[in-house]
Amino acid sequence: MPALEKVKYRPVPVRDLFLEMKNLSELMIDLAYSAALFNDRELAEDILELENRVDTLDYLLEMTIMIAARDAHDAEALAGVSAVASAADKISDAAADIAAIVTQNIGVHPIVSQVFEKVEERLMQAKVSVDSSLVRKRVGELDLAARMGVDIIALRRDKDWIINPQKNEQIRSGDVLIVRGVHSGIKEFKEMAEQKSK
């Protein structure tokens, strides 16, 4: 169980907080199904970490809303924002529940993944090694979608998460990339990211 830290208020626009919660919670759902169906512990642990982050964002958003409400009209409109944010938080909780199926060693019956493999794309994480040919490349110049049917949908750099990295984002060694794509493509990509010099 990770230590829970006190959430200290800092001024962030409500809109930014809300959008990040929305995007993260949706990403987490996609990650969670992949983690459960392919029994991917690395992905499952990413999700539990993201869940912490969404909780923190929710606290910050509630604090910001409280400060922003000046009258009854504000309060009415902001109560709606609060309800939507708590729904996004609930979605991320559901993703964490799915991840827990993996981290608690329960697992999902293997036949399910056989079926899903046919209908669903898979997500996987890959850590970029020092020797990888991806280092210092920009996301756009890799042309992954055309070359191997793979998309980078998120990137973790130390404690920061970048969702849907831009084309000009430069990949660094140590980055953890979350990719989505067809089975063969993401396997090829993982090898490329984790390659060691010979």
Add this chain to the structure above:
Amino acid sequence: MSQGSQARFEEIVERLVELKDTSELMIDLAYSSLFLKSRELAEEVQRLEEHMDKLHTDFELLVLQSEFKKEEAKGFLGLIRLGVATEKIADAAAQISEVVLRGIEPHPVLQLSIREAEETVAYVTVAKDSPLANKTLAEARIPEETGMWILAIRRGNKSVRPKPDTKIEVGDVLIASGYAEGVEDLKKLSKR
């Protein structure tokens, strides 16, 4: 695994895929109802929530009725838990749509862009002679032709989450968003 249990298993997985797709469609529609200030879409989410409850019960009964071996119990527990998570996601979507249905004037924060505030939601039925019939969404090129974006497809009492390879069938109700001008184009395309 015997042939009978194999068939039952495939049915379980099929139901699970339906639960997953429905819950994700609900999330998409719930946010759209919010951004487009659409009561109709919010009601669609509520309708799907009721459908979801039924789907979920059927799924759980099916899992519990399957004759699994002792060593398979964990894997089946995992299935049940996946089902519960889809239900939780559906509840969250319903919660978002309730904000719209309560008629609270949405805070500007919940309006993603000015573009979306000006868009409308349209419902069109695909006629037998429509050029859209029996095409996949990728082939139909609806956004390119009309500027309208397909949010969901209602098919009988089911709702389908649109994917590029989803095939459009005669009688489908396409639920789409876009500028008012596009609605007429989409209507023409679905009739013809």
